[in-house]
Amino acid sequence: MQALKQQWINQLASRKAQHTYRSLTPYSPGIDFRSNDYLGLAKDIQFSELLLEQISSQADCLQGSTGSRLISGNSALAEDIESFIAREHEAAAALFFSSGYKANLALFSCMLSRADTLIVDEYIHRSVHDGCQLSAARKWKFRHNDVDHLESLLQKASGNVVVAIESLYSVDGNFAPLTAIVRLTQKYNAGLIVDEAHAMGVFGKGLVHQYGLQQEVLATVVTYGKAMGLEGAVVLGDQVLKDYLVNYASPFIYSTAPSALHLLRIQCAYQYIAAQQHLAITLSSRIEFFSTFRLHKGSEPGSPIQIIRFSNTHALLNLHLELKKHGLLTYPLFSPTVAEGQERLRICLHSFNTEEEINALCSIIKKYAYVT
Ligand SMILES: Cc1ncc(COP(=O)(O)O)c(C=O)c1O
Incomplete structure (x- = not known):
């Protein structure tokens, strides 16, 4: 262990020397x-007061969920709020996760097999890369927002192909050429996953929803830790995708379900931003x-x-x-x-x-x- 610790110390020292050391x-x-x-x-x-009002009328929402959704952690409330969110986004189904990181990890880790191909924008969020790393599929990157480069990779890709983009990129503040990428993925019969973390709330219920593209994509990931001021995420898609994730996504299966409080706050946030x-x-x-x-x-x-x-x-x-x-x-x-x-x-x-x-x-x- 001493050698390993020394290795860590050296790595940390090198970050300090390069002024890239992270600390809390x-x-x-x-x-x-x-x-x-x-x-x-x-x-x-005003939003906090609305949340308090909700909580005081349903004190049992403060209780823990007691287990994974597949064991003891599911509730009529969780299913109702997922249906509410799906309706809000005009999607067939929604599956809730306690964070966007976990939603991406769940989705990208289990979707594809060895013979398949994931193609991601080079600026895609770390959570997508980490999900891809857990997947048996090969992963290729296309140059940021470069539709021609994406097309050249789609021409070469084999097996089932899934493309991942963000609608608004957090590292450079650029929008994806969403409609062009939707058309391209359809041309090559590839699935498209759009991470809406930074667009949700800023541009309505996200750009996929605003452009009426929810039925054209394989999945949308919406997170609640940004403009909604909370935390958590949903994967939006059709019922088959939801059923598949419930059966195969380890971060969903082997993790304690979010509490009712968590879900109620998110429902309130939708109502609040609609009114404000x-x-x-x-x-x-x-x-x-x-x-x-x-x-x-x-x-x-x-x-x-x-x-x-x-x-x-x-x-x-x-x-x-x-x-x-x-x-x-x-x-x-x-x-x-x-x-x-x-x-x-x-x-x-x-x-x-x-x-x-x-x-x-x-x-x-x-x-x-x-x-x-
Ligand atoms: C594009 C993108 N996707 C996913 C995430 C992860 O979401 P969360 O913070 O809810 O885990 C982030 C967070 O920084 C993000 O910027």
Whole structure:
């Protein structure tokens, strides 16, 4: 064990030397340009009060679920809320998971066999890669949002083929060419899975729903830890997919079911964002305001995620610290989260960010990002 521990110590030391060491830092107050709480629901008192009202009228929702859904953890409430969510997205069925990571792990690990092919966008979330790693199918990556490259891989792929994309990418704030990829996967008889983690709530009930594509895709993964201000996820698809996951997805089968509280909060979040549409409208106007500063260095103008690329990690660190000194909290992405040389500052815009705050942020970025 001593040799293994020494190996870990060396690896950690090398991260420290490269300024890429990860550590848990205590909560620091400041203006939030880094969280995924796009609509501010996580800190919305009115939303919290609605949740409290729900809980006080159903105190038994605080009880634990007691086991896997397949043993003792299922309930009429869980099935009702899954049906409610499926209806909301105009999908045939929904299966609930306690996180998006787990939903992707479940889906990608069990769907395909040895003779099959998974083709994923190179920027797809880590949870998809980890799910693919547990799968016997071969995995290929296509260049980010490059439909021609995807087509060249689809031409070569064998067995059952599944393509995975995000509708809005968290690492660069770009949208997928969703309709083009739907058409392409249909042309090659491949299944398409769309991760809607960052689009859900920001763009209605996600872009698949907004473009009326739910029936055209194999599955959609919707998560609740971002604009919905909670945690958890569903896989949306047809009944066969749901039945298959219930039978073969280990993260579903061998894990304790979420509590009724967890499910009720999510149902409330759907009702709340439907009643508070001004939140998404305000966010959209803040994104528009940000775009007037013309800082775009790789993200699309309509996206709540904006990045500024740096090839020099010191310059990135300096800007991040300078912003922090002014109480402006952003998030720098280093390797291995992104490839070496692709380091970037990620800015998340929220409905609660004021124009003054955005002005302060952009003025500092303009001053430092291009000078250092
Ligand atoms: C695109 C994407 N998919 C899945 C996940 C995982 O979701 P969760 O945080 O609910 O585990 C994330 C979280 O960062 C994400 O950005």
